[in-house]
Amino acid sequence: xxxxxxxxxxxxxxxxxVEVFWEKGYANATADDLLHAMGIxxxxxxxxxxxxxxxxxxxxxxxxxxLNFKAIRDALTxxxxxVQFIKDFFLSLTGNESPVGNKGCYxxxxxxxxxxxxxxxxxxxxxxxxxxxxxFTEAVQKGKDLGLLQTQEPAAALGTYLVNLWNGINVTRRxxxxxxxxxxxxxxxLKILD
Amino acid sequence: xxxxxxxxxxxxxxxxxVEVFWEKGYANATADDLLHAMGIxxxxxxxxxxxxxxxxxxxxxxxxxxLNFKAIRDALTxxxxxVQFIKDFFLSLTGNESPVGNKGCYxxxxxxxxxxxxxxxxxxxxxxxxxxxxxFTEAVQKGKDLGLLQTQEPAAALGTYLVNLWNGINVTRRxxxxxxxxxxxxxxxLKILD
DNA sequence: CCAATTTTGTACCAAATAGTACAGTTTATT
DNA sequence: AATAAACTGTACTATTTGGTACAAAATTGG
Numbered sequence: 001x002x003x004x005x006x007x008x009x010x011x012x013x014x015x016x017x018v019e020v021f022w023e024k025g026y027a028n029a030t031a032d033d034l035l036h037a038m039g040i041x042x043x044x045x046x047x048x049x050x051x052x053x054x055x056x057x058x059x060x061x062x063x064x065x066x067l068n069f070k071a072i073r074d075a076l077t078x079x080x081x082x083v084q085f086i087k088d089f090f091l092s093l094t095g096n097e098s099p100v101g102n103k104g105c106y107x108x109x110x111x112x113x114x115x116x117x118x119x120x121x122x123x124x125x126x127x128x129x130x131x132x133x134x135x136f137t138e139a140v141q142k143g144k145d146l147g148l149l150q151t152q153e154p155a156a157a158l159g160t161y162l163v164n165l166w167n168g169i170n171v172t173r174r175x176x177x178x179x180x181x182x183x184x185x186x187x188x189x190l191k192i193l194d
Numbered sequence: 195x196x197x198x199x200x201x202x203x204x205x206x207x208x209x210x211x212v213e214v215f216w217e218k219g220y221a222n223a224t225a226d227d228l229l230h231a232m233g234i235x236x237x238x239x240x241x242x243x244x245x246x247x248x249x250x251x252x253x254x255x256x257x258x259x260x261l262n263f264k265a266i267r268d269a270l271t272x273x274x275x276x277v278q279f280i281k282d283f284f285l286s287l288t289g290n291e292s293p294v295g296n297k298g299c300y301x302x303x304x305x306x307x308x309x310x311x312x313x314x315x316x317x318x319x320x321x322x323x324x325x326x327x328x329x330f331t332e333a334v335q336k337g338k339d340l341g342l343l344q345t346q347e348p349a350a351a352l353g354t355y356l357v358n359l360w361n362g363i364n365v366t367r368r369x370x371x372x373x374x375x376x377x378x379x380x381x382x383x384l385k386i387l388d
Numbered sequence: 389c390c391a392a393t394t395t396t397g398t399a400c401c402a403a404a405t406a407g408t409a410c411a412g413t414t415t416a417t418t
Numbered sequence: 419a420a421t422a423a424a425c426t427g428t429a430c431t432a433t434t435t436g437g438t439a440c441a442a443a444a445t446t447g448g
Binding site for chain 1: 434435436437438440444445446
């Protein structure tokens, strides 16, 4: 168990890579962009990520799930009113202070940016979006169990509805700078949770 | 006004370029891909499109608007029940026979695929999505005028709702192969037009 | 301190990239 | 047929791409 120690923190440089991918998109992010942002040399990079750019992106997706989705899930399991939480979450997407900024959804972006022959990455992105769908579904189910929802719709259908809303907003944000219009749009969609 | 005539049809090669961009994405489509599909040489290409790939993409967007959106608008102005037309349109997106296939929306894709420093292309894509929004809004307004809609929501808000649904579906399609789930999702969304 | 092990930086490379230069070809007008 | 205009194909280039090779460096256990 000897050996020269890493001089960087693996999660720290992953976070840097996430930033670059999110900002520039998978296809447009060059290895140089990434290395520069991560602040490591090619040697270290190809040593740590033998699969090159693709492996880095795969790990960066894991990291984003860990940082973002898991946080949502945790918050949902502890909060008293999951329905209100969902509503607040979506409304928060329409403001400047959005956690996502204008960069969209990491996974939705991936589905659209990754070239067709990288089917593996696409499948992973799809899988994580399904995870988000599940999280929404669980929240709705919990809301139903608590008697907070009148709707006849099954929780799973509402989960699908919400992940589709998420996908939509993350594109619509980019064409619609008017935050009031976005907020109205979200509110209109959230009526389904009354 | 002399000179050798073109040996190719400008719109025909544009259509080929559209195919490539739609299939591979803007960033992933190389000049070679495009030239090969268009069946012309570099000389002809850079003569016809002095702006290179970017100009080609700009013109390809115009072409897609011309071919797709204008057709929708025309169909809407002539049809008796614009509300039903909208519903059928969205439901058609969930099937195999979708006009869009799994390639998504040309302009939504562009918003997500084009690199940040190509702000010009992004603005054009956003503009065309706003055109689609307008088309939806007009259809809804017409539906209201004809007494086909009970909703209190303003037509413009519903237009925004529908373009957001469009944006969402075009991403969600890529993560959700189950067409029945997609169809249910669309039906749930279209209840707002009852 | 020596050896084993792991990490790092630099130099290098082959392929692919978008784009240019330009000579030559084809046609309409005269 | 001569000429001007419009078009086309080929050869070329400079840059950037992702990726490899490998020797040197840093650390720990013996």
